[in-house]
Amino acid sequence: xxxxxxxxxxxxxxxxxxxxxxxxxxxxxxxxxxxxxxxxxxxxxxxxxxxxxxxxxxxxxxxxxxxxxxxxxxxxxxxxxxxxxxxxxxxxxxxxxxxxxxxxxxxxxxxxxxxxxxxxxxxxxxxxxxxxxxxxxxxxxxxxxxxxxxxxxxxxxxxxxxxxxxxxxxxxxxxxxxxxxxxxxxxxxxxxxxxxxxxxxxxxxxxxxxxxxxxxxxxxxxxxxxxxxxxxxxxxxxxxxxxxxxxxxxxxxxxxxxxxxxxxxxxxxxxxxxxxxxxxxxxxxxxxxxxxxxxxxxxxxxxxxxxxxxxxxxxxxxxxxxxxx
Numbered sequence: 001x002x003x004x005x006x007x008x009x010x011x012x013x014x015x016x017x018x019x020x021x022x023x024x025x026x027x028x029x030x031x032x033x034x035x036x037x038x039x040x041x042x043x044x045x046x047x048x049x050x051x052x053x054x055x056x057x058x059x060x061x062x063x064x065x066x067x068x069x070x071x072x073x074x075x076x077x078x079x080x081x082x083x084x085x086x087x088x089x090x091x092x093x094x095x096x097x098x099x100x101x102x103x104x105x106x107x108x109x110x111x112x113x114x115x116x117x118x119x120x121x122x123x124x125x126x127x128x129x130x131x132x133x134x135x136x137x138x139x140x141x142x143x144x145x146x147x148x149x150x151x152x153x154x155x156x157x158x159x160x161x162x163x164x165x166x167x168x169x170x171x172x173x174x175x176x177x178x179x180x181x182x183x184x185x186x187x188x189x190x191x192x193x194x195x196x197x198x199x200x201x202x203x204x205x206x207x208x209x210x211x212x213x214x215x216x217x218x219x220x221x222x223x224x225x226x227x228x229x230x231x232x233x234x235x236x237x238x239x240x241x242x243x244x245x246x247x248x249x250x251x252x253x254x255x256x257x258x259x260x261x262x263x264x265x266x267x268x269x270x271x272x273x274x275x276x277x278x279x280x281x282x283x284x285x286x287x288x289x290x291x292x293x294x295x296x297x298x299x300x301x302x303x304x305x306x307x308x309x310x311x312x313x314x315x316x317x318x319x320x321x322x323x324x325x
Contacts, residue, residue, distance in 0.1 A: 001025070001183065004068040006087050008034045008058075010148040010273075011100060012074030013156045017045035018187040020054040027065045028058040029087065035060055037153035047158040049188060062089040070180060073099040076277075077124060077288035080106070084133040096176060097134055098142045098166070102208055102273070103288030104201070104296065110136035111170035116299065123291040140180060141167050141197035143204045147270055160267065163190045167197025202246040202253050208289045209307065210238045211264065212274035213314035216284065221271055226264030235261065237306040245293060248300040274314070284318045286311055 003023050005016050008030035020026045020043075030038060035058055042055040059065055068090045075083050080101070091097070099105060106125040109116045120128055143165045148158040166181055168174055177193050184191035194200055211225050214234060218225070225231050239257055246253055255263075274284055290311040297304050 001069045001179075002067070003027070003070045003072070003183070004029055004065055004087075004090055005072045005074055006083050007074035007079075008038060008154070009074060009076075010150045010156050010158075011144065011146060012072070013038075013043050013150070013154060014045050014047070014146060014148040014158050014162075015072060015074065015100070015189075016056055017043045017052040017054050017156070018162070018189055019183070020056050021052065021188075022186045023183065026056055027068075028056045029060065029062060029065060029083075029090075030058050031060040034153050041154060044155045045158065046156070048161060062087050065090060067092045068095060070183065071095060071097045073097060073101065075101070076283075076285050077101050077103060078283055078285065080124070081129050081133070084130060088133070091134075091138070095138060096140055096180060097138050098140050098180070100142050100144050100164075101288065102204075102285055103290075104205060104292035105141065106130045107136045107139055107141075107169055108198070108201075108296075110139075111168075121292050121295060123287045123295050136169060139169055140177060141169050141201070143197070143200040145204070147267065149271070149276065159270070161190065162188075163192070165192045165194055165197070165200045167194040167200065169197060171195050171197070196252075198249075199252050199254070202242075202251040203255070205289075205293060206239060206242045206246070206253060206260070207264070208272075209242050209293060210235045212272045212289050213284075213286060213310045214238070215272040215275040216278045216314040216317055217310060219275070221269040222267040223265050223269050226261050226267075232261065234306060234310065235264075238304075238310065241297075241302075241304040241307050242293065245297045245300070245302055245304065248302060249296065278314075278318055278321065281322055283322075284314060286315055 003026045005012050006029040038058045045052040106121050109119045145163040147160045148156050151157050164184055173195055181191045181193045
């Protein structure tokens with residue numbers, strides 16, 4: 001199987017470091033200084049299993065990398081249209097694409113019967129470009145539970161267990177789904193297949209939405225967000241609003257709130273990806289993680305006042321910081 005990872009951020013490099021050890025045809029689509037360093041020195045990952053150092057074929061030219069059987073999109077959602085445009089030379093009729101991205105996916109209403117069937121998530125795809133670039137029949141959905149941070153170009157640290165959940169967006173259990181699940185399993189990444197990827201998505205959405213925007217506003221770690229008594233009432237309010245919205249769309253979130261809070265606190269002194277972006281002066285991924293959920297809530301005439309206030313504050317802080325810079 002020819003595999004390409006499109007995007008060389010923390011998650012992309014972490015997956016590349018594990019996958020390249022057993023999948024020798026793996027390649028990486030990257031750019032800029034990151035690409036230069038990876039071509040010169042390879043990728044280094046430090047995780048619970050030890051130190052991993054690999055060299056992979058890397059380029060910023062999809063034509064050079066050639067057609068691929070499996071493409072993992074590991075980028076911020078703001079860059080989806082750009083990355084999907086760039087990978088077109090790598091896609092053939094049987095290519096499977098897995099967007100390893102945060103938040104509600106643009107394809108949420110594709111592939112299933114729903115009163116909103118066929119609609120796009122406007123916060124993510126206002127001009128219907130993503131569906132045009134990538135037919136939903138070639139997508140397998142994913143939810144990744146992997147906290148990674150970049151400590152240098154091509155150098156990543158991940159201090160928690162790796163898990164990826166995969167599912168067809170039409171909720172069928174297929175041979176291609178099992179084959180791709182095995183790809184990750186062979187690389188030492190816990191992988192599970194599911195017949196309802198949307199339930200799993202909401203679990204990750206709840207984790208992201210209760211932590212990411214609030215981490216920017218409070219400059220706090222996951223441990224602080226889920227354990228400090230001055231923050232936990234806000235977290236619980238956002239969690240309750242999110243769970244109500246998920247339930248309105250028929251999703252089943254399989255945890256109770258107290259356990260959710262304990263698990264969050266147990267993640268330790270980790271900075272969220274959104275806080276890392278804020279500190280680096282980068283745009284925040286609030287559309288996928290937050291505004292898409294608010295969009296879904298509005299479809300059911302639900303309000304999420306606490307969630308909306310925290311997202312607004314995070315966006316304001318980000319705009320202020322970048323305007324000064």
